[in-house]
Amino acid sequence: MSLPSVLHPTPAPDSILSRQPGARPHVIAHRGGADLAPENTLEAFAQAVAMGAHMLETDVQLSADGIAMAFHDETLDRVTDLKGPIRAYTLDELRKATVFGQCGQTGKIPTITELLDAFPEMPWAIDLKNGDSIVPLARSINQTAGAARVCVAHSWDSWLDRVRELTSPELERSLGWHELAILVACAKAGIHPPAHLVAGSWVHIGWKPGGIVLMKSKRFSDRLISMSHDLGMGVRVWTINKEKHLKRLLQQGVDGLFTDRPGLALDLVDAL
Template structure:
């Protein structure tokens, strides 16, 4: 069961569907799976005892009842912390809890690369994973340590792809270092994604995944432009858009162990 093996665009629940349940928790992942999603996105941070937890921020202050940097706590200590009433889980727990899902993993810090390779050392697990959110060298190292993993473009190649599309110049061949480009629809108020990016990426065999998109009109516009996937905090709305276009591939039964 490899990442993005079926044809057509994919629907990805951002942080498990952060608008529907506490972000990056087993509850969020479970709700997205219950909706029928096959793809879950999460962030990973390294704990003091070098475990990977599903968590976005460098500190736990914003979303939890705890305080301080993630890296000052052990995984066991973080288990007692609550995010909207839900415990913080490790990446290994999330992968094991939902064995029929694919995970997009945003690597939030360089030190997490080796730890991620250890978690996905089993080729069957690595094939379910697409890593993103890191520099090209870090993702290259991950591919060396876990050859079966999928990755998105690193920051340098992604910036080149986006820059070429906005300048309307040809994308250089060397950009094709990974099979996916995870492109923000905007950064703050600055638009990043442009429709013309899609043919430039597709010319090099790169699939375009756009984040984070929570309104149906933008979802429809992106699908009209030919994107290969959308990451959303509202997997319920994304599901409805896919259903309306005949693109929905439900997870089916037995998604959670």
């Protein structure tokens, strides 16, 4: 079967290193800044951009008719007025859904294409949740000529590489799960990571994902930041909403902070 005509495969480079030593840490609006408006909606992203966020983050889920949607959960139950798996609904059906925010605001579920079109100057971190989202996501990136401002993340290494192959060498990627596991093990043991580990520009890592203490540990985070920088990669940490945690990570030299509170994070970055 041939790929959709909008896809233009290109060779993937060995690595793309974009981190510049001493660069200003950037604030990344997690799901658009979920404290600002209903998560992953145009309203949330627009507020984050107006506030001065340096980057936007979203997730990919598929509709029943194979459209890349900006939505985090596999099911609609938590934040919308619909029930069940998102991939059980067509695009037209999902357009009728209402997304609820924390303070009574409402919004709609956008497609990835709509988001990239709506904010053409903004860089994006896009989490790839499922392997069957690779082609629809690549199609959206190509339709909007967005490869140079997208970093794909939070997935298997081969999936991230495939998105790059289907779009452009300009597309950035984070370390995939396998590579990240190696880096984490090295940081925990205090062992220098292998140079061949570098397959992406960025290390995206959680504060305490699934109850596992990672960046919450100062000793571990000092090691991981130092190791990543030595390899030429920047470190972005998710999802940081407490002021004391934001301050500590900034003092340690992280390169990016995913947060639901971009206003607070921007104030702290400005105070550096």
